[in-house]
Amino acid sequence: MKNKLMLFVATMLLFVAQTALAFDGAELYPGEKALYEKAAEEGMVVSFDTGPTWANWGTMFKRFKARYPEVEMAYNDLGSGATVVALEKARRRPQADTAYYFGASAIDAANKGLLTGFEPVNYEKLPDVYRDKEGRWFIVHQLTIAFLVNKKLVNTVPQSWADLKKPEYKNAIVYLDPRSTGQGQVLSFAANYGNGGDMSSVLPGMEYLAELHKAGNVMRVEGTTPYAKFLKGEIPIWIGYENDGLKAKYKDGMGDDIAVVIPREATVAAPYAISMVKDGPNPNAARLWLNFIMTDAGQTTFAEGFVRPSVPGIKLPADIAERFPETPQLRPLDLHKAAGLKSEIDSAWTRLVLGK
Known part of the structure; x- marks a missing residue:
């Protein structure tokens, strides 16, 4: 009788345990x-x-x-x-x-x-x-590279890499240093694809960034994220990550004053x-x-x-x-190839943008 009782109790405990685990x-x-x-x-x-x-x-x-x-x-x-x-x-x-x-x-x-x-x-x-x-x-x-545009400071929202070269965006663009920041490196590949390049060389992207500087359209290059500066209205156009733009729009108060644009030609994430x-x-x-x-x-x-x-x-x-429009122009980033191109990004950007 005692053994039967113990068996019954053990069975019930197992049942309770299984019930507790079930969702x-x-x-x-x-x-x-x-x-x-x-x-x-x-x-x-x-x-x-x-x-x-x-x-x-x-x-x-x-x-x-x-x-x-x-x-x-x-x-x-x-x-x-x-x-x-x-x-x-x-x-x-x-x-x-x-x-x-x-x-x-x-x-x-x-x-x-x-x-x-x-x-x-x-x-x-x-x-x-x-x-x-x-x-x-x-x-x-x-995290997808996008144009984060403060519409209070920019009359016409750029839709493409080609647009950013226009005179109306003089002294308006900020991006992160591709030599020292991950975002800057990813941006380099996005600009590269957006200007006809691929993962065999980043030179088209580096030449494009050099053109932006030569035209006077780059306000400055940052070494750390300028998110707080962007929220304060100090940056007209930040070539950065889409998620920072969405956060600014839906969480941190910018609302309709910001446009988050995936460049028309191509981008990477x-x-x-x-x-x-x-x-x-x-x-x-x-x-x-x-x-x-x-x-x-x-x-x-x-x-x-x-x-x-x-x-x-x-x-x-x-x-x-609705926050995430379809992006057929998004190129998945091959991390193995990207790592192999890091030194080329560093040397080409230094040579073409800084003239060193």
Whole structure:
């Protein structure tokens, strides 16, 4: 009788545990509930470099926790390069389960043997240059180069790279130094594609920027983000990231005073990647987290934070979708080739723009 009672109690406890783990509604992908049960046994996922104020990670955390209450979320905000350094220092006893960074840093981490392969939900939909062949990293969102135009200071909003060369934009343009900033490097490739170039050489883009300077249309080149200066009305046209423009428009008060323009000829986007860390302490929780980020729900969360999802064809709510016009002119940035062209950007810009 005692054994039967113990068996009954054990069965009920198992039932209660399974009930507590279950979430309402259909699975986001096949096997989600089974993976959640394994992740719940680990109880935590440690996510490196996902600062809550950047790219809407804070909301992503809340939604993940609401769906998977038995898995705690721990994170830090290190910066891309510092994240790779931290992973390397902890190689023998990894602390992180996942790591997020600019795509070039993901390649660096993979080359150092710090990552393990995992192909999440929607992995196969990504452009080839947005995913590692071994699944060691994949792009989760992108920051698209755009013209951010203060309409109080500019009468006619430019629509193309060619437009920016017009005399009416004299002393109006600001952009970031391509030698020392990631945004400046990405801008170089956007200008390059916009002026007939490709990933074999950045010379067309560098010659174009030199033309803007020679025409007197460049107000200055910045070494750090001029977002605050732009909000204050100190910059007529900033060639920067689309997400900063959308943030200024919808969150920081500029409203209809700003135009966010994807240049007509071509643009590129800065790809941001995430990875599963090799020998991380909570592998099932890591897989659950990475899958969630790449579902439609996760990708929509990025869009709500003003950054473009990486997965093509995600169906966004109408009010969010209208922020992101179709961009057939967007060229996915090949990070391997981009890294190989960094020295050419530095030398060509210095020679053509600074005359040194």
